[in-house]
Amino acid sequence: MERTYGDIDGAGTGGAADADTGGGRGPKAGGTRPAPGGGGPGGPLAFSAADQEKQRAVRRMKTLATGLLLAVALVYVLAKWAQSAGLGGWSGYVAAAAEAGMVGALADWFAVTALFRRPLGLPIPHTAIIPTKKDQLGHSLGEFVGENFLAGDVVRQRLRAVGIGSRLGVWLAEPAHVDRVTAELATAVRGALTVLRDADVQAVVGEAITRRADAQEIAPGLGTMLEKVVADGGHRRVVDLVCVRAHDWLTLHSDSVMDAVTGGAPGWTPRFVDRKVGDRVYRELLRFVTEMRDMPDHPARGAVDRFLADFARDLQSDTDTRARVERLKSEVLGRGEVQDLIASAWGSVRAMIVAAAEDERSELRLRARAAILSLGTRLATDERLQRKVDGWLEDAAVYVVTTYRGEITSLITETVAGWDAEHTSRKIEAHIGRDLQFIRINGTVVGALAGLLIYTLTHTVVG
Incomplete structure (x- = not known):
């Protein structure tokens, strides 16, 4: 017994x-x-x-x-x-x-x-x-989970009952929670930028900029911008600067002008005649630049305005001018110095982003915090936005469970089979x-x- x-x-x-x-x-x-x-x-x-x-x-x-x-x-x-x-x-x-x-x-x-x-x-x-019957039980369990827990209607109803949008809004409306989210995002940004290889990113950025520049004709855009600048008189300060710098240069380098004039004179002319001619040319040139500098209505300034206006129209409508600009653009982009400059821009951008992410008082962190806090406040009070967020989450969850239901249930089946x-x-x-x-x-x-x-x-x- x-x-x-x-x-x-x-x-x-x-x-x-x-x-x-x-x-x-x-x-x-x-x-x-x-x-x-x-x-x-x-x-x-x-x-x-x-x-x-x-x-x-x-x-x-x-x-x-x-x-x-x-x-x-x-x-x-x-x-x-x-x-x-x-x-x-x-x-x-x-x-x-x-x-x-x-x-x-x-x-x-x-x-x-x-x-x-x-x-x-x-x-x-x-x-x-x-x-x-372990394997059969695992298969049945996988089917049971797939039919009763991973069905689209079940997932949608469950998420709708939870009200994630409203709860998320209430949670994000708390400043302490926003600080935590901002800090985590900053950490994620730093981690992502650390993982990325500079050479790979530089190659991608350079190729993207070059391809976009090659595909986009720049002459019409430049013409439109130049036309607006001329119409607003924005170019006049540049003309003023050029005139001032030209006057200062002529004042300091009179000998250079004299040498240029006398050096181009015929050999049979007397030297004193060359100096007289050079001195006259220098004085006339200095007078012209001085008048152009001091007279806003100087005819030469009007000629510059007309030239720029004509050039702006040619950039937009003249086929030959536009073709020349495109050839110049291709030549400039093809130069190694320009490609190096484009590639090196990534290093500067990354350093700037990393520094901003690490600094709690940086403009990037402050703006991100303000944006998240504003989003949380809206989510907590705006029912329309709550429904929209809930709809996005429901659609995403339903897509995942309906698309990958077989993979999810096979995880159960294969795991049990391996026991x-x-x-x-x-x-x-x-x-x-x-x-x-x-x-x-x-x-x-x-x-x-x-x-x-x-x-x-x-x-x-x-x-």
Whole structure:
């Protein structure tokens, strides 16, 4: 009897929770020997301290259920002895109740044990369900999750009930939360810029700028801009600057003008004549520049205005002028110095962004914080914006679950398939085995009551 009950319990009092696994050859449930296939420490199904505590609770409940079965068996033996000794009619009722209680306990023990192992190690069909049907259970679980949790309508209704837009707005309306978000964004920006290789980014930026410049004709745009500048008189300050600088240069370099004039004179002319001519040219040139500098209505200034206005129109409408500008643009962009300048711009931009991200008082951080705080305030109060944000999130979530449902459910199926069958059974039993032992206890109690009721009705009717 003791051997039978030890096998029935699967735990006994010595902790042999899996004594009947594989005909009594399996590892003890209370042990810590790692199961093959990833069941050891650190594996996908490693037993944690919480799992071990649950396993101990399962063993205690097994001991209690088995103890109740032993108690009922003892009551049955004593009741049958009392009945044979003629101690009274009550012994028949007690024996019937105890007998039915044992039957109920044994039936429920078989049902519970059959989930995790073969009862008594016997190859009974449809037993050891979890170890033998593990892969099918994983596939069914994946399908169940896909149909009931990853359905588009389910995801949309759940997200709509949560009201993420409103909650996000309330959360972002708090300055402390905004500071945290801003800091995290700054960290993310710094990390992203650190990971990027300068050479790769420079090549991309240079190629993008060059391609965009080649594809876009610049002459009409330049013509429109120049036309507006001339119409607004914006070029006059440039003319003023040129005149001032020309006057100053002529004042300081009169000898250079004289040398240029005399150097270009014929060799047969006398030297004093060359100097006279040079001096006259220099004085006239200085007078012209001085008058142009001091007279806003000087005719030469008007000529400059007309020239620029004509050039602006030619840039917009003259085919030859536009073609020349495009050729010049291509030549300038093709020069190595320009390409180096474009590529080196990335370094300056990155340094500027990193410095701004690290400085809590930088304009970038302050503007980002203000924008996030404003967004949070609007989200917290504007129902239309809340609905719009909720709609975006719902659409995105539905797209993900409907597009990648197969990949998500296959993760469940493949993960379960990769688990060791024996270790999976032990893991599941540690989590739900304690509740299953109540089935054995309830079976004992309900069986005893049913047996007592049947015995009573039988003797009442027959009697």
